[in-house]
Amino acid sequence: MEIIQNIIVNLIVAIISFLASTIFHNKRRIKILYQSLLRWNKNIRLSCAYLFQIKHNNRYLLIKGKRIDQYQPIGGVYKYHDSFKRLKEELELKDESETRFYEGEDLRLITKGKHLVKFLDWFDSRKNREVTVIRELIEELEPAGISIEHLVKETQVEYLKTIKEPIMFSTHFQMDELKIFEIFEADIPKEILEKVLESDDYFIIEAADIEKNCFTKDGLSKRISATSKYII
Secondary structure, rough: OOOHHHHHHHHHHHHHHHHHHHHOOOOHHHHHHHHHOOOOOOOEEEEEEEEOOOOOOEEEEEEOOOOOOOEEOOOOEEEEOOHHHHHHHOOOEEEEOOOOOOOOOEEEEEEEEEHHHHHHHHHHHOOOOOOOOOHHHHHHHHOOOOHHHHHHHHHHEEEEEEEEEOEEEEOOOOOOEEEEEEEEEOOHHHHHHHHHHOOOOOOEEHHHHHHHHHHHOEEEEEEHHHHHHOOO
């Protein structure tokens, strides 16, 4: 009888430990599920992007924004492929084509809360979408007059982390918004970085200034994007 009791106790402990471990390791997803239920039929704006951590002399390379007057990490929005169209219809995803920020096939989309978890599962699967990140690195550094062939051959890119911001109401878009950022380290040859820094559109900035969201250049205070802290 005592053996049976021990087996039952051990079984209960194992089940409780499993449930506690599952909840702990999936607490972020559980929170997303709860938030999606609260917004079941409400629109949610989705933005999925990648940013580069590029360091030079223990400082971080930022680029002057093209649309907003600020300095920000090099990076851009992921794009989806043609194979995504069926799932896009299934999840009632709409392109953000009416905004000035949107470009074709950008992963800037609008969905309903009831589809949010499925969308995140799809995004994490890395199917039907851009997974290489060299495109934006080329597009944002090419204006500095560097050798693209040298950049591609000599740069080492390594994944660091993923940031999923809490769902917040966007006053700009007048709807709830979920932003996802995948962060990559780009180890770029010193001679390329030095060539890049000859242009006024790029600047290397201390981590302390990034934390303050501003720095001083030519005696003037310059704004740093809130997303810059993710590359530190």
